[in-house]
Amino acid sequence: xxELLLSVRGIGKAFRDYGSxxxxxxxxxxxxxxAKTETWxxxxxxxxxxxxxxxxxxxQNGAGKSTLLKLITGTxxxxxxxLSVNGRIAAILELGMGFSPDLSGRANVQHTAGLMxxxxxxxxSVMASIEEFAEIGEYFDEPVRTYSxxxxxxxxxxxxxxxxxxxxxVDEALSVGDAYFQHKCFKRIREFREQGTSLLIVSHDSxxxxxxxxxALLLENGMLVKDGEPAEVMDLxxxxxxxxxxxxxxxxxxxxxxxxxxxxxxxxxxENIMLVNMANEQVEFVDVGQQVTLLIxxxxxxxxxxxVLGYLIKDRLGQxxxxxxxxHTKQVLENxxxxxxxxxxxxxPMNFGQGSYSVSTALVxxxxxxxxxxxxxxxxxxxxxxxxxxxxxxxSAWVPPQIEVGSP
Amino acid sequence: xxxxxxxxxxxxxxxxxxxxxxxxxxxxxxxxGALWMVLxxxxxxxxYALVLSRIMAAKLPGxxxxxxxVIYLMAGMIAWSLFAEVVTRSLTVFVDNGxxxxxxxxxxxxxxxxxxxxxxxxxxxxxxxxxxVFLLIGHPLSTAxxxxxxxxxxxxxxxxxxxxxxxxxxxxxxxxxxxMMVVLQLLFWLTPVVYMxxxxxxxxxxxxxxxxxxxxxxxxxxxxxxxxxxxxTGLVTIAATAIILLLLSLILFRRxxxxxxxxx
Numbered sequence: 001x002x003e004l005l006l007s008v009r010g011i012g013k014a015f016r017d018y019g020s021x022x023x024x025x026x027x028x029x030x031x032x033x034x035a036k037t038e039t040w041x042x043x044x045x046x047x048x049x050x051x052x053x054x055x056x057x058x059x060q061n062g063a064g065k066s067t068l069l070k071l072i073t074g075t076x077x078x079x080x081x082x083l084s085v086n087g088r089i090a091a092i093l094e095l096g097m098g099f100s101p102d103l104s105g106r107a108n109v110q111h112t113a114g115l116m117x118x119x120x121x122x123x124x125s126v127m128a129s130i131e132e133f134a135e136i137g138e139y140f141d142e143p144v145r146t147y148s149x150x151x152x153x154x155x156x157x158x159x160x161x162x163x164x165x166x167x168x169x170v171d172e173a174l175s176v177g178d179a180y181f182q183h184k185c186f187k188r189i190r191e192f193r194e195q196g197t198s199l200l201i202v203s204h205d206s207x208x209x210x211x212x213x214x215x216a217l218l219l220e221n222g223m224l225v226k227d228g229e230p231a232e233v234m235d236l237x238x239x240x241x242x243x244x245x246x247x248x249x250x251x252x253x254x255x256x257x258x259x260x261x262x263x264x265x266x267x268x269x270x271e272n273i274m275l276v277n278m279a280n281e282q283v284e285f286v287d288v289g290q291q292v293t294l295l296i297x298x299x300x301x302x303x304x305x306x307x308v309l310g311y312l313i314k315d316r317l318g319q320x321x322x323x324x325x326x327x328h329t330k331q332v333l334e335n336x337x338x339x340x341x342x343x344x345x346x347x348x349p350m351n352f353g354q355g356s357y358s359v360s361t362a363l364v365x366x367x368x369x370x371x372x373x374x375x376x377x378x379x380x381x382x383x384x385x386x387x388x389x390x391x392x393x394x395x396s397a398w399v400p401p402q403i404e405v406g407s408p
Numbered sequence: 409x410x411x412x413x414x415x416x417x418x419x420x421x422x423x424x425x426x427x428x429x430x431x432x433x434x435x436x437x438x439x440x441g442a443l444w445m446v447l448x449x450x451x452x453x454x455x456y457a458l459v460l461s462r463i464m465a466a467k468l469p470g471x472x473x474x475x476x477x478v479i480y481l482m483a484g485m486i487a488w489s490l491f492a493e494v495v496t497r498s499l500t501v502f503v504d505n506g507x508x509x510x511x512x513x514x515x516x517x518x519x520x521x522x523x524x525x526x527x528x529x530x531x532x533x534x535x536x537x538x539x540x541v542f543l544l545i546g547h548p549l550s551t552a553x554x555x556x557x558x559x560x561x562x563x564x565x566x567x568x569x570x571x572x573x574x575x576x577x578x579x580x581x582x583x584x585x586x587x588m589m590v591v592l593q594l595l596f597w598l599t600p601v602v603y604m605x606x607x608x609x610x611x612x613x614x615x616x617x618x619x620x621x622x623x624x625x626x627x628x629x630x631x632x633x634x635x636x637x638x639x640x641t642g643l644v645t646i647a648a649t650a651i652i653l654l655l656l657s658l659i660l661f662r663r664x665x666x667x668x669x670x671x672x
Contacts, residue, residue, distance in 0.1 A: 015670050021580045028663030070669075074513035077666035091512075098508040102436040103429055111429055114422030115514050123421075143436075 005166055005198050006049040011081030013042040013067055042067050042222045054199035056209035056230055058237045059219035065202045069169050087166025092157060101145035105155050108144055112159045126162045134158040150178060157185055164192055169200045206234045210318050231318030235378040239263035264375035267304050268363040272297040273381045286350045287388040288398050294346040300336050307333040309344050310362040315396050316355055327367040351398040352385045415515035423518050427525040445530050446537045449489050453481045456602050475545040482538045483632035484601035487625045490531040491567045492592055497523045498571025499578055499585045506672035520572055524564050550635030559627055562647050569653025576660045579668050599625050620646050
């Protein structure tokens with residue numbers, strides 16, 4: 001596990017505009033010319049990847065994710081910093097991998113595998129398995145121009161993963177395929193991971209990142225702002241995409257040891273949040289199936305036209321278990337004036353499996369936190385569900401079974 | 409240098425399959441396919457022969473064949489078309505393969521080799537056709553034609569070097585490729601392919617000496633038409649220029665490489 005496959009040290013990439021190309025040419029010849037403008041799309045990024053480690057890279061569009069991957073694969077050259085790669089990299093950066101449209105899928109596979117540096121005999125030996133994995137039937141011998149984008153993606157993925165690489169880089173490409181093929185891809189990725197391949201995945205899909213990755217990196221404006229556990233990084237990422245003018249993000253350490261992230265413009269804030277039982281007593285440990293109430297008290301600081309409360313219960317890994325908001329339940333509050341306090345009482349049976357859960361809350365004006373984000377609070381509350389009265393079961397949902405046993 | 413050679417060796421299959429794909433995709437979906445590779449230059453020869461044979465036929469002393477001018481044209485065309493094709497494609501090699509260079513990491517040295525290989529195949533087909541034509545019109549093949557492999561090699565090296573130097577710059581200033589298309593046209597008429605050097609005035613002939621392609625084309629004509637060994641001084645000069653240009657293009661590429669993909 002400790003063997004380093006990839007080490008990135010203070011890497012940066014600048015796009016230079018010399019004003020005149022002649023000055024660019026002169027700069028190659030050793031004449032000291034200063035670039036007119038330098039645009040840094042990535043700067044000071046450092047991290048390590050050990051063998052078998054999977055890393056998710058998240059960030060908004062233009063944060064520098066793709067640039068980082070291109071630097072690692074070697075299609076772009078870094079302006080500063082060091083990068084050392086210890087092993088073979090396979091990358092699925094964009095669709096198609098430069099297939100030529102008039103040639104058949106088979107010819108393109110030959111060609112692309114050659115482009116990856118494999119000799120003919122090795123390519124021939126895996127051709128059948130590539131064809132089988134892509135599952136595009138007789139289209140495999142048709143020109144690529146007749147393919148749908150999903151079919152191109154299938155062939156591209158099949159070639160790129162025909163030989164197990166030491167590092168597999170996937171840049172959002174997987175979102176193109178259909179659900180069936182995505183499952184197949186993830187299965188292969190998991191198999192590779194078990195055999196010691198490291199993964200670098202760029203994705204906006206937080207559940208994919210959390211399911212596949214041991215660690216996540218959050219890039220923002222070309223800087224690495226967070227390198228840590230996927231759940232924590234995804235929370236911060238969610239806060240970042242909600243960030244608006246004069247909204248603040250505070251990160252504090254929660255009692256559970258994880259970072260708690262609060263963001264928003266602050267027109268309304270959650271003052272108090274707790275879980276109470278039927279006797280109105282605050283509880284932290286709840287039995288499976290127990291009737292509870294999630295009590296949320298909101299303070300409105302500035303008059304706002306609409307107020308919607310959303311909440312999301314996540315499991316230990318940050319995967320959503322249940323969430324909704326008062327927009328969907330048609331309980332939007334209109335024209336709330338400053339100084340008003342609102343209490344929300346959410347009654348529900350705790351039909352969850354054993355484990356620790358967290359609650360995130362959102363105070364917004366519509367059904368998404370991307371328009372007016374008054375407050376977004378991750379880890380607003382943490383509680384534990386234990387199974388005291390039900391038969392033993394696994395999973396995060398309690399679905400009361402009625403099993404009938406008898407002869408048919 | 410050693411790393412370049414190992415890269416070429418590792419990627420030999422890619423180079424071979426690229427050349428194949430290149431030829432295949434150029435004529436995919438055309439009925440005559442690869443035949444077009446020879447039909448086009450042959451048609452050009454036929455046109456010039458038709459238009460100019462009356463004027464030019466008398467200017468080839470010492471050749472005892474009424475198709476002498478056709479042979480002269482073909483010899484020049486074989487040299488020129490190889491040069492022109494390699495230069496044109498080297499000029500835009502990085503721009504044309506921009507998409508691939510952005511997506512995949514592979515030794516870039518493969519690209520010019522693929523061009524050279526694909527143009528060479530093209531040229532050999534033309535040469536074979538020419539030989540068939542010569543036999544048909546009764547022009548004997550001479551042992552001087554054994555010079556051809558060397559001539560073709562120098563021609564390609566010179567064209568690749570020349571094209572690549574400009575090709576690297578063309579990534580940043582795209583006018584270069586456009587401008588060079590005009591220059592190539594001009595150069596064609598400044599090279600004795602369709603005419604004989606003897607028909608131009610003495611003063612202008614002194615200028616022609618500075619056009620390296622004059623020596624190249626003359627060497628092809630010497631070997632194919634006159635059946636004699638080419639003049640050495642011209643050949644050595646071109647070969648030396650080719651090596652200098654190739655080294656220059658390598659240095660230029662090394663300097664440009666970090667910024668090249670940025671602007672593609």
